[in-house]
Structure formats: structure tokens, C-alpha cells
Amino acid sequence: MTVTEPTGRRERKKLRTREALISSAFELFARKGFEATTVEEIADAVDVSSRTFFRYFASKEDVALTFQEEQHAALLAALAARPADEPIMTALRRTVVGIARACEQGEQGFDPDRFQCLQSLMASSSALLASSLEHSQKKQADLTRAVADRMGLDPATDLRPHVVAATAICTMNAAADAMRAGVLGDACLAETADRAFAILDEGWDPPRA
């Protein structure tokens, strides 16, 4: 009965179609922008119908967010790999900075071009930014669970893990934002994020340089 291992020609074909759609989508997005690219164009470029596109992705935004999906998975994995005796915020800081570096340097299978592409798309398309933020919010629940585990707390009754996870994610977002605005000159995301977490550590009140 072998439960039908998912390794046939059909599955491979599906995978290829999916990758092809993502690939042509990013190419078109980079060339014409997010809004100006229609689903039909993406589908045509892979020679499938737009109806098929929507069988692979729930929305036009969704195809761009596959990147963030991977980012998120990598983040959870990296967090799990950090030493258990590390203070929670330190662990999160190292994890976030590590993922940022991976995205920018193309480590761990991340495509730095797509990463940069996505960064500029987010700046120009509010629909995409909105979806991205929603995605982060949804995934924040996972992070909250992971954080709660690590701290030995129950997320159903303790606010602490919620606040910690939210702080980590928003610090990352704030760093991305600040980087786009060039607040730290042309520092990369990893550096900016590291500085942002440092501010969390040092406290906000002693800003007297």
C-alpha cells in the first residue's frame, strides 16, 4: 500500500510549472513593475492559461510571497538551531541578522536578485506591501509558538511570547524600511537589522550620545 510516494512524472511536471511561473513572474515584475504586470502575461510566458495560474497561487501577490514563505521557514529553522541557553532576544537577533545576510549574499539557496527585486517592488506597490505585511502577521503566530517553547511559557495565557515575537518581527521590518530610506547610508539589511536590535538592547532612553 506504500501510501503513494509523491515521486512521479506528474509531480515533477507540477513542480516545474510552479517554478516556471515564479520565475517568469519575477522577471516581468522586475521589468514592468508589479501592478503593470497582469496574471495573463505571467501565464502566457509559461504557456498555461490564467486559470491554471490561480490553481497554483491564490493571488498575484501570492507568487511574490513565495520568497517570504521560504524566508520564514528558514528563520524558524535557524532559531531552533540556536543554543538553548542564549537569551531569547539575542537568539532572535542572531537569527534575523543571519537570514538577512543569507538573502543578500545568496546563501542557503536564496536568490539575492529576487530579494532585491522584492525590496523595490514593496516600495512601489502598496498592494504587495499590504499582502506582505499580512503574511508576516500570519506567520508571527508560528514565531510566537517557537518563542514560547524556548521560554517555557504557554502562549495561550502568557502575553510575553507575543510581545517578544512581535518586537522581533517589527524590528526586522523597521530595519528594512530604514534601509530603503537610506537612514544608515547604504548599509545592507543585515547591518541595519543588527543595529536595530542593538537599540533594543541598549534601551531607548539613554539616547544622549
Next chain:
Amino acid sequence: MTVTEPTGRRERKKLRTREALISSAFELFARKGFEATTVEEIADAVDVSSRTFFRYFASKEDVALTFQEEQHAALLAALAARPADEPIMTALRRTVVGIARACEQGEQGFDPDRFQCLQSLMASSSALLASSLEHSQKKQADLTRAVADRMGLDPATDLRPHVVAATAICTMNAAADAMRAGVLGDACLAETADRAFAILDEGWDPPRA
């Protein structure tokens, strides 16, 4: 040349139409949900064409977000009114908690029914949640400026105000989230937010109860 003071019958009529649209929109949203309510229905209820609806609001989400717009304005105003020698996070905490209370108790012209309605709509409509988060993100820039002013820092070159503003907003969002999940029993948003900011103050590491 009096620059045409904006106080004629025309302006009043516009205002009334706008309020009527918002009002019927919330009513329909509350009754049928966000997605299930069409723009045409909202417009019909006020006896205008859907085209006119879009002359007042950029999108269906926009009409629901008028509430948040007011929240945001009130937040900035309340922050400006806090004593200048208060530590920044304390000022933000008091401000956020104050607005939360106002929304829930119906002070300062806020309609608690609409507030509760919006809370549950956000939980059920991802499109609305996404727009709301985008709105917060956009408005975060204003808060960053205000925070920078208060701290005497330049937001164009200093990360600190960005991190502080982001932390304040995400703490508020986390509180709203946790409240919907009932983490603190049936505590109201104001209480939950206050507890969340307290965690920020106490630090995350000493969770050993």
C-alpha cells in the same frame, strides 16, 4: 479675494454623503461581513451610484479605515500633549493605552460599536487586515517623526526613532491580536496594551516567575 471659505451648502452636503456612506458601510459590514458586502450595496443604501462611492473612497477597504485614520490622528495629538520630560516609551505607553480606552469606552467621539465591529472584521477578512496593516505602516512614518522630534534626533540619519515607533505600534498590534485570542482572559484592549508595554519595560529575559 477671501480664498473661498469651504463653508457652503455644497460642502455640508458632501460631508453628509460621506458620513452616510461610512455609516451604511459599517452597518452592512456588521450584518453580512466585509467580503460579502458589495460597493454597489453600500452606494445603493445611500442612493448614490457606485462611481460616486469611489469619488469619496479609494477602495472598499478605505471606508473601513476611516476609523483608523481618526485613531491615528488622535494618537499623534495625545502624544504631543504629554509632558516633555516623560521618557519616550512611557509617553507612548500612556498615549496608546489612552486611545485604546477611548475607542472602547466611546470617549473623544469614538464609536465603540464601530470599533468592536472593525475588530471582528479584521479577524475574518484578510483583505481588510492587509489594508489595515499597510495603513499602520504608512502612518508609522508620522509617528517616527513625532518621536524623533521629542527625542531631539534626526530620523533621516538615526535609527533610534524608527525602532521606537515601530516597537510602539507593533506592541499595540500584538495586544490587539492577543486580545482577540483571549490570552489575558477577557481583558479589554487598554489593559492588554498596558500589560504589553509593561513587558517591554521589565525586559524579556527575567520570565522566571
Next chain:
DNA sequence: ACGACAGATGTCAGTACATGACACTTTGGG
């Protein structure tokens, strides 16, 4: 090798959001 079944795709029709163009009505000022 063949045939049946399941899953993937295409086609078609339809809904809803959003926007531009243009004509018509109302309002306010001279």
C-alpha cells in the same frame, strides 16, 4: 498493452473592484 480512474488543464461565463470619459444637474457667485 489496454482500459479505467484520478488529477491537471483549458474554456467559458460570470462577479466584483476600480477607473477613465463624457454628459447632465446642482450650487454659488457676479
Next chain:
DNA sequence: CCCAAAGTGTCATGTACTGACATCTGTCGT
């Protein structure tokens, strides 16, 4: 009272997305 400006309605259009149904194509049992 008439004119210009502002507000609105109607129509046409484009795009995202979905349901229904027909068709094609791997997969698997015999």
C-alpha cells in the same frame, strides 16, 4: 439671472478571481 465650477450618473473598459464542465494525460491494475 446666467455662467462657471463642482458633483453626479451612465457607459465602457480592464483586471483579478471563481465556478462549472469538458478534455487531456499520467498512473495503475489486470
